[in-house]
Amino acid sequence: xxxxxxxxxxxxxxxxxREKTAKSRAYAAQWFAARAAGAPxxxxxxxxxxxxxxxxxxxLLDPREVPKRKPGSPQGRIAxxxxxxxxxxxxxxxxxxxxxxFSHVDMPIGYYDDWVKAADEESKHFNLMCDCLExxxxxxxxxxxxxxxxxxxxxxxxxxxxxxxVVPMVLEARGLDVTPGMIEIFRKGGVPSAVAxxxxxxxxxxxxxxxxxxxxxxxxxxxxxxxxVVFHALVRKYFHGPLKPPFNxxxxxxxxxxxxxxxxxxxxx
Ligand SMILES: [Fe+2]
Ligand SMILES: [Fe+2]
Numbered sequence: 001x002x003x004x005x006x007x008x009x010x011x012x013x014x015x016x017x018r019e020k021t022a023k024s025r026a027y028a029a030q031w032f033a034a035r036a037a038g039a040p041x042x043x044x045x046x047x048x049x050x051x052x053x054x055x056x057x058x059x060l061l062d063p064r065e066v067p068k069r070k071p072g073s074p075q076g077r078i079a080x081x082x083x084x085x086x087x088x089x090x091x092x093x094x095x096x097x098x099x100x101x102f103s104h105v106d107m108p109i110g111y112y113d114d115w116v117k118a119a120d121e122e123s124k125h126f127n128l129m130c131d132c133l134e135x136x137x138x139x140x141x142x143x144x145x146x147x148x149x150x151x152x153x154x155x156x157x158x159x160x161x162x163x164x165x166v167v168p169m170v171l172e173a174r175g176l177d178v179t180p181g182m183i184e185i186f187r188k189g190g191v192p193s194a195v196a197x198x199x200x201x202x203x204x205x206x207x208x209x210x211x212x213x214x215x216x217x218x219x220x221x222x223x224x225x226x227x228x229v230v231f232h233a234l235v236r237k238y239f240h241g242p243l244k245p246p247f248n249x250x251x252x253x254x255x256x257x258x259x260x261x262x263x264x265x266x267x268x269x
Contacts, residue, residue, distance in 0.1 A: 001041065002027075002041075003041060003042045003043060003044025003045075003046065004027075004031060004041050004042070004043045004044060004099060004112060004116070005043055005044040005045055005046035005099060005100035005103050006044060006046045007023075007027040007030070007031075007096075008027075008046065008048065008096040008097070008099045008100045009046040009047070009048055009049075009100055010023060010027075011023050011024045011027065011092070011093070011096045011119070012048055012049055012052040012053065012093055012096055012097060013049060013052070013053050014053060015053040015054055015055050015056075016055050017055060017085075017089050017126060017130065017140055017141075018127070018130065020053075020089070020092060020093075020123075021089075021092060021123035021124075021126050021127055022123075024092055024096065024119050024120060024122075024123040025120055025123050025124070027116075028116050028117070028119060028120035028123075029120075031112075031113075031116045032113075032116070032117075035109075035113065040109060043099070043103055043112060044103070045100070045103050045104075046100045046103075047100070048096075048097050048100045048101050050154065050157070051150055051154070052093040052097070052150070054089075055141060056141075057141030057142075058082070058086065058140070058141050058142070058143060058144055058145040059144045059145070060144070060145055060146070060147035061144045061145070061146070061147055062147055062148070063146050063147070063148055065144075066144055066145070066146055067079075067144070071185050072185070072188070072189070074136070074189075077136065077185065077186065077189050077191060077194070078133065078136050078137075078138045078142075078143070079143060080182060080185065081129055081132050081133050081136070081138075081194060082129075082133060082138065082140065082142065082143045082145065083145070083146070084125075084129050084182070084198075084201075085126055085129035085130055085133060085140045086140070086145040086146060086149065087149065087175075088122050088125040088126035088129055088201075089126050089140075090149040090150065091118075091122040091125070091126075091172075091208075092119055092122040092123050092126060093150075093153075094122075094152075094153055094167055095115050095116075095118040095119035095122055095208075096115075096119050097153055098115055098160075098163060098167075099112060099115055099116075101157060101163075102160045102163070105160055107215070108218075111215055111218075114211040114214070114215070115211065117207075118207070118208045118211060121204045121207075121208070124200075125197075125200070125201045125204070126140075128197035128200065128201070129197065131193070131197070132191070132193050132194045132197055135193055136191070152166045152167055152171060152238065152239070153167070155238045156238055159234070159238075160219065161216060161219050161220070161230065161234060162234045162237065162238050164212045164215055164216040164219070165212075165216060165230075165231050165234040165235050165238070165239075166234070166235060166238045166239050167212065168208050168209050168211060168212025168213070169209060169212045169213055169216060169231070169235075169257060169261070170235055170239055170243065170262075172205055172208045172209050172212065173209045173252055173255065173257055173262070174243075174244070175201075175205050176202070176205055176206065176209065176248045176251040176252060176255070177244075177246065177247055177248045179198060179201065179202040179205070180202070180248070182198055183195055183198045183199060183202065186198065206251055206254055206255045207255075209252070209255035209256070209257060210254075210255040210256050213255060213256035213257055214256065216231065217256075228260060228261060231261055232261075232264060232265060235265055236265070239265075242265060242266055242267040243262050243265045243266045243267065244266070244267055245266050245267065247259075247262060247263075247266075
């Protein structure tokens with residue numbers, strides 16, 4: 001039986017997307033079965049790679065070189081699903097990476113429950129996006145993708161509070177802002193499977209932002225720090241550029257992210 005950290009490294013070092021997510025889901029099931037049986041698996045220690053393994057395709061391009069397509073066209077809808085699939089695959093790796101990367105930090109077991117659940121959900125999201133792409137005659141890997149997605153992880157390899165601030169509380173919170181607009185695009189385009197998949201993603205991402213906020217506040221409490229001051233300092237240190245309004249204040253609030261966290265970091269209008 002592998003430790004949780006060994007499972008995480010196995011997912012991170014698996015290149016193929018469908019194979020990565022199948023392992024991710026199977027390991028999550030093992031973790032929760034052991035928890036339910038009252039015999040939790042050890043977290044253990046294992047060295048995560050600096051960058052996760054990825055398939056040969058998609059080709060990874062600088063964000064400025066990724067071609068833009070009209071969102072209203074069939075090709076535009078495929079490009080949008082492809083971009084979301086790529087984000088979801090990165091998210092699978094991000095949620096597994098946080099476990100072995102910071103296993104030297106003593107955390108309550110609920111912290112591991114949360115990230116294993118998030119990784120399992122991201123795996124489901126990736127598969128849903130792949131299914132939608134295939135239904136539209138495409139597949140993950142058919143188009144180039146954004147190369148910069150792992151940067152936030154590399155920038156915060158030795159700072160757990162920085163990782164929580166930038167990944168769930170900035171990047172995943174941004175997902176809450178933009179997903180309703182994407183759902184509208186597929187509703188207008190008459191692609192009900194994509195509408196349903198994005199609605200699942202939208203509902204579950206609230207939880208991931210909430211886990212980030214919960215454990216960020218936990219660590220601030222442990223170190224007797226003011227969470228807002230520390231959050232602003234870490235986002236300015238690790239996130240490159242201002243946050244972009246409009247913000248989904250309602251969903252952000254539901255996820256434990258009050259306006260005084262993000263508004264002071266926003267683009268000045
Ligand atoms: Fe997701
Ligand atoms: Fe997520």
